[in-house]
Amino acid sequence: MSRHDPHGDWRSGAGLARRAFLKSCGAAPLAGAGLGLLGCGLGFGPLVARSLLADEKEVLPKHVTPEALRAVTKGLDYLAAQQADDGSWNTGGGQAYPVAMTGLAGTALLAHGNSPTRGKYSRNLQGAVEFLVRCTTPTGLITGPSQDSGQPMHGHGFALMFLASVYGMITKESLRRQVAETIRKAVTLTSQGQSGAGGWTYIPGGGDEGSVTVTQVQALRAAQNAGFLVPKAVIDESMNYLEKCRTPEGGIQYSLSAGGGPRLAISAAAVATLYNAGQFESPIATDCLKYVWGQFRANEGWNKGGGHAFYSHLYAAQGFYMAGDEYWDQYFPATRDQLIAMQGGDGSWNGDGIGQVYGTSIAVVILQLPYKYLPVFQR
Template structure:
């Protein structure tokens, strides 16, 4: 059995008991069970459906690449032409490790997860007023802030050390406040905190982060999330696609449309008319391109959310979508285990490649059907 299989122990993610008592979803829809299919009686006996031996080897190489390239301070920094973005990259890499069945206390890369958590916590400096990120290195810090909320929200219930959990909770509570005060009048967010502006891709990161935190049993003001969901609705075009911004019109953006579908599904809004039309918009585009693996440019960003949308929507959609995506990642992986990531950098590309390939393992609560 491979390293990936032996380290993927089906376990019950330990969320605080308060969550079991107040279980409620974003935008007023009841949340789904946190870890469907998990058991505490041992490792996975076989690979999930459509995970080939080649895909499993690619996952192993990717996880090993991330572990080898983590800095001593627990961070990852991009080496591409768009900046290093250590907070955003560390959160994404940490999520990829969690998706591989690793936690702060279990798994081959548990130490890497712990170090990533420690780095993210340190980025929440008191002078930042709740922002998770180093303004000197994060030129668009609200991305890193959103990804960090998602990472800490997912790992919070996996941590068994009460002191470390309390540190995470303190960071997340301040992060929620910063996100709330940075929300625009329309309900979205822009690249900088407290800017008053908004656009779709940053808004997606904030919604997904808040959803994860709320699932962890930490209170998130309902009004923030409801307003954000309304922003997505206001961004919908008649063709079903989602545009860059809610105000001012503009053409539909396929990658943002896929991301909008994913976060609406994260919220349990599978039957919402906007989600249904957006999903059909995506499927129509893909069929128009001969079931193309990606569309709309920004390959890795597009794949990150298109894969989530297809996986969460139905088993049928996933079976139609995943094989080509899986094989593409297997065939384009560098010998060292990385993916290039749209020129953003290997950390970004590798994290997204792993998050996509590992969706069938259902290790991240927020990305479970």
């Protein structure tokens, strides 16, 4: 399979390929910065809001089994039951990261083919959107009173990615305008919060660290997919940052200043991010994929080394899926079966000691990747 960016050079903001796609579908840009994609197909499933489990007799994507579908349903039902009255989710594991967890859980529901107005979990999505809009600050940072335990940028990134992914499905005009303004301000905050080295850390402008950096880049990609302007220079500098963090092994170290060897979790996240930036054939993407693949092949269990197993799988799954069938056919069946075996009786997964909302959101995102419902996760 040819590995390319189906949306063209998203960093330029020109979006020529996307406009050609829209023209071929007979769709026109909606009011504001978003793009109207209803009815165009090609994997934009949430926009038609078809439920994955409407009929188990449907033709399933490759490697998706009825058992996997049932696991997804139980997981999503668990998430829906855990949502607070204000539309948020917390970790369920001690520390509170409501913005990050709401962005992750909302993304998991979107990956099922729901929208804020249609589908089994439409009310949950509507509540999540409204909560995150209320969390927008005058600076553009999406955060709550506790600032996600004083580390708001992870939550900001997950929230921005979710809001950008759901934006084109919002039909209530007043809310649509609010979300558009939230996304614009959030993109500006992320752009201005980039460090001089080209990365991001837990607070805006506070330095740089690999995991926060990849979260911001993926959020910016989702915003660009939704038709919002993302400065090319910001993405170029972030790619340069990852290049500077590359180790001789081919992976990515924790941060530019920290040095040291490669971190598997951050290296896996870097693969997905590099592909999001269209760098499928770049030397850094090739080397990083080789390193991550080698680590995953060397360890048969769920934990592939270095801790943060759910986080590692979240991004490695995206990277392997976008890399092509050579990787996906070997990775997904075993991972699918591991996740099914690890699921709790209440439908949840406890992820990395952070909590059940976190683990469950990641597990169902991975299990739903073959449905291609979210453009940011597509090949």
